Every structure is written in structure tokens, then in C-alpha cells.
Amino acid sequence: MKQLLTYFLLLFTLPAFAQLKVSADHHYLQTNDGKPFFWLGDTAWELFHRLNRQDADLYLEDRANKGFTIIQAVVLAELDGLNTPNAYGEKPLINNDPTQPNEEYFKHVDYIVKKAEKLGLIVGMLPSWGDKWNKAWGVGPEIFTPENARIFGEYLGKRYKNNSIVWIMGGDRDIVDQEDRDIITAMVEGLKKGDEGKHLFTFHPAGGKSSSNFFKDAQWIDFHMSQTGHSKESKNYLFNIKNRTLTPVRPHLDGEPRYEDHPNQFNPVKFGWMDDFDARQTAYWSMLSGAFGHTYGNHNIWQFYTEDRAPVSWARTNWKVALNQLGAIQVGFMRRVFEKRNWQxxxxxxxxxxxxxxxxxxxxxxxxxxxxxxxxxxxxxxxxxxxxxxxxxxxxxxxxxxxxxxxxxxxxxxxxxxxxxxxxxxxxxxxxxxxxxxxxxxxxxxxxxxxxxxxxxx
CATH class of the missing domain: 2.60.40.1180 (Golgi alpha-mannosidase II)
Incomplete structure (x- = not known):
């Protein structure tokens, strides 16, 4: 197995501490040495919150093995990420105060970020899921103000200044009022101050939306991200087509598409389940409609479902089994075939x-x-x-x-x-x-x- 992992890493690995930049034509990303960067992401939203180090190693090695380049994970996670401790009994904040981070929790985040780097992976890091600043649904509680969001952002920026990171703001939420906008803007300002401008930024919206719906003209956003919906009927290519017409021009991708092994339209009895074909189709539609990469998702993996946890939205497969569901392997094939030509x-x-x-x-x-x-x-x-x-x-x-x-x-x-x-x-x-x-x-x-x-x- 170690020999196989070494073989894959030779095929897929990026330079350690790779930082990214936007290409001159504003349609794709590059590494700092000017090589096109193919974003092949995986939604591992609960990675920091639910996995211990042994399981995190297993997950990251598998994704590096299959050719993924980005791991999207959340610091203040969705599934009661403030009040349910991580695998080592640690909560991220003291008294749920964003100005008082718990050092022991962040040591675990550090470990995962550094392990990802060793495997040539970049972490697409969400500072917080959206329910912590806009509790439209979910557990919450809302804890952010513009003032403490700026402080928390600066803390994260300094801590991960020299790591391979892309900042993903938002977390499955829309901007519904000025307070929401002020919180996100303040957190971005803190992150930029802390990391000295070393990393790229985007925004992860709610389903059926794009970051361009809310931040088309924002100077801080480097590329646009959409969430195109968990339905066989979703036409994610329409988001690329729309975003390619916008000014200013920015790269775009689908950051949360149809998930493999997800109930279609959240109704498994009426509409069944999505499979590897659904994952492949949305990936190829993405790339051929102008995206600079694509994020794959698996319904069991984002939540790291096991039989001793309550499933979210009918999750049905242990995440360790779901690692090898076919869609995850086949999007790796997709990346490789595009890289056989000058895909950019x-x-x-x-x-x-x-x-x-x-x-x-x-x-x-x-x-x-x-x-x-x-x-x-x-x-x-x-x-x-x-x-x-x-x-x-x-x-x-x-x-x-x-x-x-x-x-x-x-x-x-x-x-x-x-x-x-x-x-x-x-x-x-x-x-x-x-x-x-x-x-x-x-x-x-x-x-x-x-x-x-x-x-x-x-």
C-alpha cells in the first residue's frame, strides 16, 4: 500500500507550501511557478471536528492517492461544531468566544493541515460554517460580530500564514443583510492582515447560488464559487456560463455539486439516490463549460458518517467504505485526462x-x-x-x-x-x-x- 501511495504522489503531488495565484487571463489558477493548477476538491466539511489523527491520515492519504488537490474543511464546523468536542475532547473556542481560541483544538487542526501539505494537498479552509453568523437553519449559535470576526480572522491568518491554504468564506449561507456582509468583510480583513495577503479568497454560498450573487465587485474575492444543488436535475454548466460573462472577470468553479450517494432532491423514497454517473456528469459539464476545476462530494464523507452517529439526510454508507465509491476514483481520471492536454x-x-x-x-x-x-x-x-x-x-x-x-x-x-x-x-x-x-x-x-x-x- 505504501508503494502504491508513493506512486500516486509522484503522479499528483504539488510542491510543499504551494501558494496559488490567478492567471493573467483570469480564467484559472496557477502555482507560483506559473504552472496551471487543476482544482480537484473534496468536501470534507467535518474533517477537523470529527476525525482523530489516525483517521485523518487515512482519509488524506486516500484523497492524495486518487488525485485530489484540494480538501475543503471547516474550522467551526456545521454539526454542533462549537459545543460538541472533537475526537480529543476539545472545543474550538473558550466560552464560544471567537476572541478566545482553544489552543488544544487548533493543535489538531495544525496536524491535519501539515499532514495535507506533506501529501501535496491544499486545504480550502472555511473559518466557520454559516450558522455561526446567520442561523437561518442548523445548530448555531450565532457568535460573530464584525469586531470579533476581525479578531478571529487575524488569529487564523497568522496561524496559517505559511501553510498551503485557500480561504473559503461563507459556509452554505447567503448574505441577507448588511450585518452579514459586515461580518464577512471584517473576517476577510482580519485574515488578510494575519496572513499578509499570501492566500486566495472565495465564498461558499447556499444552494443554487454563486459568490458572484453577493460579491461580484468585491476587491477581496479572487475567484467565484457556486453551490449548484443536490439534484439530478441540476445544470451546473449554467453557473459557469453566467460567471464567464461577468465583469470583472474571475475564475469560477462548482464548489458543492451533486453528491455521490446522496438522496436525489433530499427525497430518497420518491426520487432515489445519486450515483457515480451523477458525479461524473456534473464534473465533465463543469470543465467543458469553463470551470478551472471541480469539487467532488460524497454524502457520507462530508459528515464522516459511521453507524454510531445519527445520519444527516439519510446517509447510509460508512465513510471508510464510501472512500472507494466509484465517483471519487473517476474524477481522478477526469483530472488526469484533462492534464494530458493544455486544458487551461x-x-x-x-x-x-x-x-x-x-x-x-x-x-x-x-x-x-x-x-x-x-x-x-x-x-x-x-x-x-x-x-x-x-x-x-x-x-x-x-x-x-x-x-x-x-x-x-x-x-x-x-x-x-x-x-x-x-x-x-x-x-x-x-x-x-x-x-x-x-x-x-x-x-x-x-x-x-x-x-x-x-x-x-x-
Whole structure:
């Protein structure tokens, strides 16, 4: 197992203490040495609050193993994070006072942040879940004012100034009044003072919203994040399309999409459950509609469900088993196949696809490189399609069918660029999704196949 982990880390690891910056065109993130950074996040909201160090190691090693780059976790957690102690009996604050952090609690947070760094992971750190400043629902209590939010922010900023962090404000809440806005703004000011401006910022809103709904013009926000909803009907590509039209231009991604193994529309009896296909579809829709990455989520993992805990919203699978549910493995394949090409050069372009592309569960998405040297097209149901290749510059083209299930490819061979190419995948129907990749043959780009890791992971 250790040899396998070492192999994966060679494939996926980022430099330790990596800090990020926004690209010159404001459409994606880069490491400080100028390399494109592929955000592949996992929602581990209760990580600091519920896991001991041994289990945190297990979780983080697994996610590094599978190719994740970001772990989204909350300091003052959602599930009674103020008054239910962590695995070591420690609460985060003394007397629920944000100006009196409990050093012992934060030593545990320190451990997890440093362990993540060793594995090449960046922590997307939420200082607090939203119920601590806007108790629209949840446990609360509301404890923040602009004054103590600034103090708490400065404390966190100083403590994690030299760690690999992205700050995620909000926590499943909208800004509903001026007090909410003042609290978030003050906390940001404190964080920036404490970390000396070393880290990027975004905001995690409630479902069906984007940070741009509340902070489109805020100078402090570096990229936008949406929460697109826990429903098979969600069309997360619409959020990317909207955010790409905004001024000022900022990178955007889906920071909380459909969760794998989550009850569809929160009603498992009527609507069933979401699965690996739902997780894959929302991921490929994200990337081909202009996102700079994607966050995966698993309903059992965000809450670290075990049988001795009350399940939230019908969680049904022990989190250690859920680690290997297929969607988590397959989004790692997605990251790797995009990185086989200069993915950051992709621009959404639906003219590549036929006009009778109905916006339902079979909706196809496509993007083409700004340089005209390759295109990607996602076929959720594997339907036969005629791809428009007129915008590709090569006279000779080379094609591939990439299988999002297992990372294998089927060669489509070399062919003349006549302006279109008919593609007929070998399988059709729900769950038979395929990614079409067509290259300028003169570029000699490699086979985008990803080594099949499924048998090694299980």
C-alpha cells in the first residue's frame, strides 16, 4: 500500500507550501511557478471536528492517492461544531468566544493541515460554517460580530500564514443583510492582515447560488464559487456560463455539486439516490463549460458518517467504505485526462455539436483549445454525434474515445479534416458516458489513456 501511495504522489503531488495565484487571463489558477493548477476538491466539511489523527491520515492519504488537490474543511464546523468536542475532547473556542481560541483544538487542526501539505494537498479552509453568523437553519449559535470576526480572522491568518491554504468564506449561507456582509468583510480583513495577503479568497454560498450573487465587485474575492444543488436535475454548466460573462472577470468553479450517494432532491423514497454517473456528469459539464476545476462530494464523507452517529439526510454508507465509491476514483481520471492536454487553453464552444442538443440529462458539452490544436466533447449518454472540426487547424486529425469509467481509450485513428467527424461510441444509455478527444495529428499528442487503477485501489 505504501508503494502504491508513493506512486500516486509522484503522479499528483504539488510542491510543499504551494501558494496559488490567478492567471493573467483570469480564467484559472496557477502555482507560483506559473504552472496551471487543476482544482480537484473534496468536501470534507467535518474533517477537523470529527476525525482523530489516525483517521485523518487515512482519509488524506486516500484523497492524495486518487488525485485530489484540494480538501475543503471547516474550522467551526456545521454539526454542533462549537459545543460538541472533537475526537480529543476539545472545543474550538473558550466560552464560544471567537476572541478566545482553544489552543488544544487548533493543535489538531495544525496536524491535519501539515499532514495535507506533506501529501501535496491544499486545504480550502472555511473559518466557520454559516450558522455561526446567520442561523437561518442548523445548530448555531450565532457568535460573530464584525469586531470579533476581525479578531478571529487575524488569529487564523497568522496561524496559517505559511501553510498551503485557500480561504473559503461563507459556509452554505447567503448574505441577507448588511450585518452579514459586515461580518464577512471584517473576517476577510482580519485574515488578510494575519496572513499578509499570501492566500486566495472565495465564498461558499447556499444552494443554487454563486459568490458572484453577493460579491461580484468585491476587491477581496479572487475567484467565484457556486453551490449548484443536490439534484439530478441540476445544470451546473449554467453557473459557469453566467460567471464567464461577468465583469470583472474571475475564475469560477462548482464548489458543492451533486453528491455521490446522496438522496436525489433530499427525497430518497420518491426520487432515489445519486450515483457515480451523477458525479461524473456534473464534473465533465463543469470543465467543458469553463470551470478551472471541480469539487467532488460524497454524502457520507462530508459528515464522516459511521453507524454510531445519527445520519444527516439519510446517509447510509460508512465513510471508510464510501472512500472507494466509484465517483471519487473517476474524477481522478477526469483530472488526469484533462492534464494530458493544455486544458487551461480550452474555451467552451457548443457550435462543435449539433443544434438539436436538448438540455436534458443527455446534454452534450464541448470545448476547443484557443490554439485550434484539440477539442473535447462529452457525451453523457453515448449517443452517436457528428462533431464539427472546422475550427481545428490541422489538415490531418487524430481521435480518441476516452472512457470516464476506467480511464481506457479507444483509438479513432487518423483522418482528414473535412469539417466534421461522425462518432459512434460502443455503448449508449444512462451511465454510458464518453469523452471525445480530437487532436491536430501533427502535434503528436499522446494517447490520453489513464492507467487502470481500480484493481489496485480496491
Amino acid at each position: 487553453r480550452l474555451v467552451p464552444d457548443q457550435s462543435i455539436l449539433p443544434k438539436d442538443n436538448i438540455e436534458n440529462e443527455e446534454y452534450q458539452m464541448a470545448s476547443i483549445s484557443q490554439d485550434g490544436d484539440f477539442l473535447f466533447a462529452y457525451l453523457p449518454y453515448g449517443n452517436k454525434v457528428k462533431i464539427n472540426t472546422e475550427k481545428l487547424t490541422g489538415k490531418q486529425l487524430k481521435g480518441w474515445l476516452f472512457n470516464p469509467h476506467d480511464g481506457y481509450t479507444i483509438s479513432l485513428g487518423n483522418f482528414e479534416n473535412t469539417g466534421s467527424k461522425e462518432i459512434e461510441p460502443p455503448s449508449m444509455g444512462r451511465g454510458s458516458d464518453w469523452l471525445v478527444i480530437i487532436d491536430d495529428a501533427a502535434k503528436n499528442y499522446p494517447n490520453p489513456q489513464i492507467i487502470n487503477l481500480l484493481s489496485k485501489i480496491h
